[in-house]
Amino acid sequence: MTFKDIYNQYKNLVFNLALQYCQNRHDAEEITQDVFVKVFDKWQTFRKEADLKTWIYRITINQSLDFLKHKKRKKRSFIISLFSSDSSNEENLLPDFDHPGTLMEQDESLKSLMQKIYRLPKNQKTVIILLKIEDLPQKEVAEIMKLTEGAVESLFQRAKASLKKLL
Amino acid sequence: MESDNLGLLKNIKRVKVPDTLYQTIESRLEKNRENIIPLYKVGIAASFVIGLMLTQVYFLEGLSSKIDQSNNDFELVEINNNLLYYE
Numbered sequence: 001m002t003f004k005d006i007y008n009q010y011k012n013l014v015f016n017l018a019l020q021y022c023q024n025r026h027d028a029e030e031i032t033q034d035v036f037v038k039v040f041d042k043w044q045t046f047r048k049e050a051d052l053k054t055w056i057y058r059i060t061i062n063q064s065l066d067f068l069k070h071k072k073r074k075k076r077s078f079i080i081s082l083f084s085s086d087s088s089n090e091e092n093l094l095p096d097f098d099h100p101g102t103l104m105e106q107d108e109s110l111k112s113l114m115q116k117i118y119r120l121p122k123n124q125k126t127v128i129i130l131l132k133i134e135d136l137p138q139k140e141v142a143e144i145m146k147l148t149e150g151a152v153e154s155l156f157q158r159a160k161a162s163l164k165k166l167l
Numbered sequence: 168m169e170s171d172n173l174g175l176l177k178n179i180k181r182v183k184v185p186d187t188l189y190q191t192i193e194s195r196l197e198k199n200r201e202n203i204i205p206l207y208k209v210g211i212a213a214s215f216v217i218g219l220m221l222t223q224v225y226f227l228e229g230l231s232s233k234i235d236q237s238n239n240d241f242e243l244v245e246i247n248n249n250l251l252y253y254e
Binding site for chain 1: 172173175176177178179180181182183184185188189191192195196199
């Protein structure tokens with residue numbers, strides 16, 4: 001399997017998953033680039049007994065979370081430099097929403113829900129994205145997140161409760 | 168209520184990757200390849216530095232032994248009177 005084959009097979013998966021995390025087309029393109037550069041670099045160390053799709057899911061999730069952490073930190077320090085007294089305002093840390101997959105009738109309610117998901121802790125965010133947007137079975141989510149199915153279920157319940165608080 | 172809201176997530180459409188993305192990734196990989204310094208060049212640089220250090224040590228050793236020698240010569244000078252040096 002060549003690198004181009006891998007790219008062609010997984011490009012949409014990576015791009016759309018990154019898009020669910022960063023909710024912005026431009027950032028998703030950047031994450032997709034980072035993911036495939038990493039896949040290319042780490043290909044020699046990839047243990048072939050693991051599922052390639054699961055491996056690519058993990059790289060994309062980690063890369064997306066790293067990207068968000070870095071972006072939030074940059075945004076936070078910029079806000080601090082502007083208004084030193086208003087540094088804890090989380091609203092300012094929301095993404096520049098430009099999700100091409102939601103640009104339709106229910107845009108506003110979906111946008112608001114997506115922004116709430118964006119504010120969840122990273123594990124809760126991941127479980128909602130994988131179960132509800134990617135529509136993966138619980139078993140596969142458990143494998144990607146290196147958790148048991150029971151842990152995935154309880155994480156999902158916690159995520160729902162956190163979302164309810166935010167709604 | 169919240170399950171209705173989560174149901175909304177099913178309406179998110181899959182988006183196609185821009186066609187130009189593969190070229191961008193390829194050029195990034197190419198740039199990374201250019202930035203990697205070949206191992207033989209690292210080896211040449213390292214042996215050059217080590218050689219330079221050894222030469223320096225060699226010359227410094229020579230110099231310090233010469234200084235030791237001149238100090239010993241100075242100590243061998245005998246004074247046959249009771250005058251102090253500055254008198």
